[in-house]
Amino acid sequence: MAEIEVLGGGIFGLSVAYACQKRGARVHLIERHTIGAGSSGGIIGALAPHTPDNWNAKKQFQFESLIAMQDYWAEVDRLSGGHSGYARTGRLVALPDARQLALAKERVQSAQTFWRGFAEWSVIPDDSVTGLAPKSATGFLSHDTLSARILPRAACASLAGAFQALGGQIILGQSRGRGADALVICTGYEGLLDLSASLNRPIGKGIKGQGLLLEHNARARPQVFADGVHIIPHENGTVAVGSTTEIEWTEPTTVDAQLDDLHARAVEICPILHGANVLERWAGVRPRGRRRAPILGRYPGREGVFIANGGFKIGFGVAIRVGEVMADLVLTGRAEIPDSFTVEANL
Numbered sequence: 001m002a003e004i005e006v007l008g009g010g011i012f013g014l015s016v017a018y019a020c021q022k023r024g025a026r027v028h029l030i031e032r033h034t035i036g037a038g039s040s041g042g043i044i045g046a047l048a049p050h051t052p053d054n055w056n057a058k059k060q061f062q063f064e065s066l067i068a069m070q071d072y073w074a075e076v077d078r079l080s081g082g083h084s085g086y087a088r089t090g091r092l093v094a095l096p097d098a099r100q101l102a103l104a105k106e107r108v109q110s111a112q113t114f115w116r117g118f119a120e121w122s123v124i125p126d127d128s129v130t131g132l133a134p135k136s137a138t139g140f141l142s143h144d145t146l147s148a149r150i151l152p153r154a155a156c157a158s159l160a161g162a163f164q165a166l167g168g169q170i171i172l173g174q175s176r177g178r179g180a181d182a183l184v185i186c187t188g189y190e191g192l193l194d195l196s197a198s199l200n201r202p203i204g205k206g207i208k209g210q211g212l213l214l215e216h217n218a219r220a221r222p223q224v225f226a227d228g229v230h231i232i233p234h235e236n237g238t239v240a241v242g243s244t245t246e247i248e249w250t251e252p253t254t255v256d257a258q259l260d261d262l263h264a265r266a267v268e269i270c271p272i273l274h275g276a277n278v279l280e281r282w283a284g285v286r287p288r289g290r291r292r293a294p295i296l297g298r299y300p301g302r303e304g305v306f307i308a309n310g311g312f313k314i315g316f317g318v319a320i321r322v323g324e325v326m327a328d329l330v331l332t333g334r335a336e337i338p339d340s341f342t343v344e345a346n347l
């Protein structure tokens with residue numbers, strides 16, 4: 001039985017550890033602080049697809065992850081007794097001009113081709129939706145039935161519980177260098193900085209984001225995207241609003257006036273949110289690879305060492321597939337990883 005050490009208790013480390021444990025490996029997950037201490041311990045939880053056009057390996061990879069989620073999270077929650085908050089509730093996107101409207105209409109057809117009947121894309125009048133819905137300058141919205149939502153913190157806790165229920169071991173603190181057969185490094189943006197330093201190349205960095213959680217009950221309504229703002233209703237009677245994108249930052253977890261601006265824009269988009277209590281203001285640092293795609297594969301020059309990183313803005317959306325392909329690679333030596341995701345492609 002292979003013995004695997006996974007470093008990092010975010011959604012990537014947990015997904016890889018769970019997939020390896022499920023396949024019969026003996027897995028130790030080492031997390032320096034607590035499960036979900038990094039960007040995975042957030043509050044937003046949008047699982048939204050790329051647009052169904054200009055199809056490429058990254059879109060296919062994310063699509064495969066999204067369509068596997070329903071069964072995956074049901075099994076994880078069953079094993080752990082936890083609750084990830086996963087539900088496929090769809091998404092409404094404002095179409096601000098004639099070009100966006102025309103593109104949205106073309107995607108009705110291309111969604112049929114690329115989403116292969118798993119989900120639909122339609123264009124609907126904005127006055128046909130009430131409650132948590134954006135107005136749009138063209139009077140139309142796109143609606144897809146592939147987008148889903150999850151409670152990031154609760155999902156990490158549930159996945160950690162499922163991993164342990166299968167016999168996996170979580171160790172909080174430093175790696176004790178147990179001499180495992182393989183080491184998989186999933187240490188978020190800090191891991192990208194370490195990798196860049198050790199390879200002497202800018203492989204990736206941390207991009208900060210801030211978001212907030214409002215008290216508003218829109219439980220099963222579709223999420224909304226307009227003017228760069230994501231508005232995500234969760235089943236527990238909250239609505240998450242995300243997120244800023246900050247390339248330059250000094251404090252990884254502090255919030256500031258940029259979040260007030262985001263809040264004001266969310267209320268402008270969905271006036272029904274006016275006056276909703278603010279339950280939490282949160283910030284984290286997303287791991288972004290040089291090519292803005294996941295970085296998955298062997299650690300150059302280090303036998304038995306692997307990397308899973310670069311989730312950037314869609315880490316939860318791709319995590320299931322990341323776990324699967326990394327378990328394939330680590331345990332069998334072969335995996336269907338897009339060429340553009342390898343460490344070498346990011347050098």
Ligand SMILES: Cc1cc2nc3c(=O)[nH]c(=O)nc-3n(C[C@H](O)[C@H](O)[C@H](O)COP(=O)(O)OP(=O)(O)OC[C@H]3O[C@@H](n4cnc5c(N)ncnc54)[C@H](O)[C@@H]3O)c2cc1C
Nearest residue numbers: 008010011012032038039040046188209311314315316317
């Ligand atoms: C504001 C914001 C909003 C977001 N919204 C969404 C969204 O709606 N949908 C979506 O899919 N994604 C979203 N993301 C992105 C998503 O959160 C990330 O892509 C994902 O969390 C990355 O997971 P990770 O496991 O790679 O990294 P992390 O979650 O950062 O985990 C890395 C872990 O490694 C640990 N660690 C570091 N060094 C060591 C070490 N040496 N030894 C042991 N442990 C170590 C850290 O403590 C940390 O727990 C958002 C991110 C932010 C910041």
